[in-house]
Amino acid sequence: MSRVGWILVVLVLLMGTVSLHGYYRLHRVAAVPQFESAEDHFLYASIGTEEERGVPYWIWLVLPRIFPEYLPTPGGYASIGIIARDGHEMPIGLSKVEIGVPRVGVNCALCHTATVRATPTDAPMVYPGASAHQTGAQEYVRFLVAAASDPRFSADTILNEIARNVKLSLPDQLLYRFVLIPDTRRALLRLGEKPTDAQQTAWGRGRADLVSQAKFTILRGPFDGTTGVADAMPLWHLKNREAQGYLWDRSNTSLREVVRASAVLEGASTRWMDIDTVMWDRTNPRQPSSLRRVMEYLNDLTPPKYPFAVDATLAAAGAATYAANCASCHDANSTRANAPIPLAETGTDRARLDAWFERSADAFNAFADGHDWKFSSFRKTSSGYAVPPLDGVWLNAPYLHNGSVPTLSDLLEPPANRPTRFWRGYDVYDQARVGFISDGPDARRLGTLLDVTQPGNGNGGHTYGTTLSANEKRALIEYLKTR
Amino acid sequence: MIRRALTFLGLAAVTLGVLVGIWAVVSLSTDRPVTYEPIEEHFKYGSIGSEPGGSILAPIGGVLPPYWVFTSLPSICSDKLPRGYSTFGFITEEGKDLPIGVSRRRRIGLDNVGLNCAVCHTGTVRETPKSPPRIVLGMPANRLDLQAFVQFVLECSLDARLTADAIKGRLPKKGGPSLFERALLDFGLIERLKVTTLNLRNRIGPAMADTVPKWGRGRVDTFNPYKSVQFNWDLSKVPPSELIGASDYPSIWNQKPRQGMHLHWDGDNDSVDERNLSAALGAGVTPVTVDHDNLQRVRDWIWTLPPPKYPYPVDQALASRGAPIYQQLCANCHADQRFRDGVISGARVGQVESIGTIGTDPYRLNSYTPAFASNQYGLYPDSPYRFSHFRKTNGYANHPLDGIWLRAPYLHNGSVPTMRDLLEPPESRPKAFYRGYDVFDQVKLGFVSDVAEADGQVFTRYDTSVRGNANTGHIYGTTLSDDDKRAIVEYLKTF
Numbered sequence: 001m002s003r004v005g006w007i008l009v010v011l012v013l014l015m016g017t018v019s020l021h022g023y024y025r026l027h028r029v030a031a032v033p034q035f036e037s038a039e040d041h042f043l044y045a046s047i048g049t050e051e052e053r054g055v056p057y058w059i060w061l062v063l064p065r066i067f068p069e070y071l072p073t074p075g076g077y078a079s080i081g082i083i084a085r086d087g088h089e090m091p092i093g094l095s096k097v098e099i100g101v102p103r104v105g106v107n108c109a110l111c112h113t114a115t116v117r118a119t120p121t122d123a124p125m126v127y128p129g130a131s132a133h134q135t136g137a138q139e140y141v142r143f144l145v146a147a148a149s150d151p152r153f154s155a156d157t158i159l160n161e162i163a164r165n166v167k168l169s170l171p172d173q174l175l176y177r178f179v180l181i182p183d184t185r186r187a188l189l190r191l192g193e194k195p196t197d198a199q200q201t202a203w204g205r206g207r208a209d210l211v212s213q214a215k216f217t218i219l220r221g222p223f224d225g226t227t228g229v230a231d232a233m234p235l236w237h238l239k240n241r242e243a244q245g246y247l248w249d250r251s252n253t254s255l256r257e258v259v260r261a262s263a264v265l266e267g268a269s270t271r272w273m274d275i276d277t278v279m280w281d282r283t284n285p286r287q288p289s290s291l292r293r294v295m296e297y298l299n300d301l302t303p304p305k306y307p308f309a310v311d312a313t314l315a316a317a318g319a320a321t322y323a324a325n326c327a328s329c330h331d332a333n334s335t336r337a338n339a340p341i342p343l344a345e346t347g348t349d350r351a352r353l354d355a356w357f358e359r360s361a362d363a364f365n366a367f368a369d370g371h372d373w374k375f376s377s378f379r380k381t382s383s384g385y386a387v388p389p390l391d392g393v394w395l396n397a398p399y400l401h402n403g404s405v406p407t408l409s410d411l412l413e414p415p416a417n418r419p420t421r422f423w424r425g426y427d428v429y430d431q432a433r434v435g436f437i438s439d440g441p442d443a444r445r446l447g448t449l450l451d452v453t454q455p456g457n458g459n460g461g462h463t464y465g466t467t468l469s470a471n472e473k474r475a476l477i478e479y480l481k482t483r
Numbered sequence: 484m485i486r487r488a489l490t491f492l493g494l495a496a497v498t499l500g501v502l503v504g505i506w507a508v509v510s511l512s513t514d515r516p517v518t519y520e521p522i523e524e525h526f527k528y529g530s531i532g533s534e535p536g537g538s539i540l541a542p543i544g545g546v547l548p549p550y551w552v553f554t555s556l557p558s559i560c561s562d563k564l565p566r567g568y569s570t571f572g573f574i575t576e577e578g579k580d581l582p583i584g585v586s587r588r589r590r591i592g593l594d595n596v597g598l599n600c601a602v603c604h605t606g607t608v609r610e611t612p613k614s615p616p617r618i619v620l621g622m623p624a625n626r627l628d629l630q631a632f633v634q635f636v637l638e639c640s641l642d643a644r645l646t647a648d649a650i651k652g653r654l655p656k657k658g659g660p661s662l663f664e665r666a667l668l669d670f671g672l673i674e675r676l677k678v679t680t681l682n683l684r685n686r687i688g689p690a691m692a693d694t695v696p697k698w699g700r701g702r703v704d705t706f707n708p709y710k711s712v713q714f715n716w717d718l719s720k721v722p723p724s725e726l727i728g729a730s731d732y733p734s735i736w737n738q739k740p741r742q743g744m745h746l747h748w749d750g751d752n753d754s755v756d757e758r759n760l761s762a763a764l765g766a767g768v769t770p771v772t773v774d775h776d777n778l779q780r781v782r783d784w785i786w787t788l789p790p791p792k793y794p795y796p797v798d799q800a801l802a803s804r805g806a807p808i809y810q811q812l813c814a815n816c817h818a819d820q821r822f823r824d825g826v827i828s829g830a831r832v833g834q835v836e837s838i839g840t841i842g843t844d845p846y847r848l849n850s851y852t853p854a855f856a857s858n859q860y861g862l863y864p865d866s867p868y869r870f871s872h873f874r875k876t877n878g879y880a881n882h883p884l885d886g887i888w889l890r891a892p893y894l895h896n897g898s899v900p901t902m903r904d905l906l907e908p909p910e911s912r913p914k915a916f917y918r919g920y921d922v923f924d925q926v927k928l929g930f931v932s933d934v935a936e937a938d939g940q941v942f943t944r945y946d947t948s949v950r951g952n953a954n955t956g957h958i959y960g961t962t963l964s965d966d967d968k969r970a971i972v973e974y975l976k977t978f
Binding site for chain 2: 068074078079083084087091122160
């Protein structure tokens with residue numbers, strides 16, 4: 001062979017090696033780690049969000065150490081309620097899988113697992129499936145976007161910080177420097193491009209505006225001036241809620257669709273959804289459908305018992321008050337349980353209901369046309385909000401669909417007497433008022449402000465029980481602890 | 484002819500360039516600790532990897548400046564340090580160039596120094612002010628004022644008098660730094676050092692500020708510097724209730740029977756190995772610069788290192804009268820004298836007592852938060868060493884009492900000078916005393932604590948009314964008769 005020929009061969013081999021390495025580090029999907037228990041699967045498993053909206057693990061790990069000023073308090077991701085427990089590497093609600101390199105995505109548990117502490121110095125108790133009142137899902141994204149917008153989001157800074165944690169191979173260092181860091185930056189900046197963010201009410205801890213996510217982020221529709229912010233819902237007894245419909249506005253009665261739609265809203269990629277749908281009906285224990293496993297776990301999840309002391313005598317006295325004032329709507333077997341209570345009757349904030357339109361439902365139903373997981377059951381409802389059963393109600397604080405009332409005691413006050421400014425996210429429990437401590441130096445320092453005058457935050461309506469006597473209220477609240 | 488000469492010159496230049504390159508690469512990539520064959524020497528002077536590493540352009544880990552700078556600081560800033568490093572309670576041995584607890588290692592082109600386990604876990608004890616100090620390996624560093632030492636190193640490193648010339652003027656004629664290191668001195672090493680030092684000083688500054696009570700001799704705040712050094716938390720935003728955490732150094736002998744117990748004062752970890760790696764972070768290692776092999780040598784040694792026996796006379800009759808009282812009142816939580824042989828007697832040994840029950844000072848407990856634990860799980864990532872055993876607790880752990888005579892002052896924050904004082908109700912315990920003197924008080928079991936100054940050493944005045952210093956709680960045995968208390972104290976000498 002000629003000299004040129006040899007050079008060509010060497011070049012081709014070299015390029016081949018480089019592209020093979022590139023392929024392996026950018027696209028190869030490694031076997032997804034399987035979790036033995038369904039609870040761990042719910043807390044840590046992938047729901048397919050790493051590919052398009054994930055962040056390479058090493059970048060994710062060091063960002064809070066480079067940009068602590070974009071987090072509310074010292075504490076890394078834990079400062080926005082994203083905490084790891086029992087020695088698990090990843091915090092609850094964040095998944096880590098290898099797509100070329102290890103990448104971090106979010107899953108259902110991010111918004112649906114609560115922490116509770118009895119005193120400020122206790123270790124938190126963790127309740128999977130409960131409304132994640134302490135988590136700032138929007139703050140998490142905003143942190144990543146703020147970091148990406150900072151000129152220090154550079155290969156030098158990030159690789160220097162990574163080098164304090166792990167020794168990356170030279171090819172990996174080059175890949176991070178020239179591909180992964182710039183790509184991640186670009187992707188995060190794009191996440192921050194949403195024009196609606198600044199014009200809408202901030203989510204704060206424990207809330208999300210899924211309606212806007214669907215309309216503006218997924219469907220890329222034009223901003224329509226609405227706000228659909230609402231509490232993350234507790235996910236127990238889901239089996240029993242089919243008739244009434246899922247989501248606060250009951251806009252879908254198919255749990256399977258709601259689980260899948262939630263994954264899409266969290267950022268699951270289309271490719272991943274296709275694969276997970278194929279797996280749905282296969283019973284391959286080595287690679288089951290992740291979403292089906294989540295759904296089945298939630299189907300059987302029961303609400304946790306109140307972990308503190310209950311005055312049994314007082315509670316017994318409250319049972320009658322409950323039966324007379326609350327049961328007709330809130331008891332699973334009651335007459336009105338599965339019918340929506342008209343908004344005109346409850347009088348709670350309309351914004352969430354009004355943010356979802358007929359055309360939104362149609363567009364979302366058409367979103368996955370051509371895929372096996374296509375949606376068909378989304379609808380527009382106009383009467384009123386879902387009436388959740390009150391099982392585990394102690395853990396659903398703050399109350400009402402928009403979480404505008406901090407405690408049960410406040411909810412039993414006429415709207416004019418309810419707090420107009422309080423702080424969400426502090427996880428120390430207020431056993432006297434039943435809810436989380438929502439004011440005071442620690443709640444203010446660690447939580448986010450909810451101002452009821454902001455669009456979607458209204459704390460009016462649901463005046464049931466507000467005219468009871470003080471003793472009746474005390475008894476009713478004690479009884480509700482037993483639910 | 485000229486062409487030939489040019490070619491020759493060119494070749495010579497290229498060869499020289501290549502040689503200089505090789506020299507630089509070899510110098511920069513050498514990672515060679517000074518090694519010690521005997522394990523005791525390794526413990527005292529060996530490197531666990533806490534010297535700065537990574538690359539010369541962006542060094543990682545370490546808290547101390549390079550060897551030639553470190554050894555020059557006391558003379559450069561002699562006004563701040565009249566008696567050398569021993570001012571801070573460092574122990575120096577005849578014929579050694581560095582004090583116990585300071586290791587030497589060639590890394591990133593420099594002779595670097597680092598801290599090792601012995602710095603916080605080696606102390607001295609004396610029978611009388613006249614007797615020579617006995618160095619005890621593995622006991623709490625009862626004399627060391629680590630905070631004052633770190634502050635001195637930071638301040639002197641930033642002092643205008645520290646210049647390359649000041650270092651060069653102090654180098655020995657023989658056995659000085661390598662040519663490469665001299666070259667680095669000429670090309671900005673000191674300026675770089677000042678930048679790294681400023682960065683470190685700013686990070687840990689709020690935990691070292693005058694608003695936070697000083698650690699004093701024999702104590703360290705384990706987790707607050709850690710929050711800033713490892714995770715870059717802005718300590719100025721950490722609430723005061725979490726920013727105070729000074730507590731005593733523990734002894735580190737006899738680790739084997741401790742495996743699985745709740746270790747650290749608040750019992751936040753039940754793995755000896757993980758606890759060791761965490762302590763190593765405090766000494767300045769990083770997950771990439773740690774020397775696992777050298778650390779393992781120390782770990783294997785302290786695994787079975789016996790607690791030193793009480794060397795002074797024991798009244799056996801009195802001690803055996805104290806044994807049953809101890810069994811009744813103390814053994815369930817603290818095990819008994821047989822723990823030195825690995826016998827764990829007592830159901831609550833190594834368990835955590837809630838803060839409400841134990842009633843001792845809460846600051847150290849509250850300096851460790853769930854958010855901090857959450858961040859720790861990302862340490863030593865992607866390795867078999869990744870942290871997974873840390874847990875937030877809500878109390879303090881019951882520790883076995885082997886070698887307890889050398890572990891004074893008592894309680895986690897060292898707020899009670901002697902064992903006899905601990906058996907008094909809190910209001911009768913000393914309100915203020917001195918820490919850092921190594922003369923032993925055989926009557927009360929502990930170190931002499933009413934001497935403010937001796938042998939040129941100024942001791943720490945410990946004020947129990949300061950935040951974090953409370954001497955409350957642990958009231959067990961405080962209602963016994965004076966005779967019974969004396970008997971328990973005598974019995975504890977046999978531990």
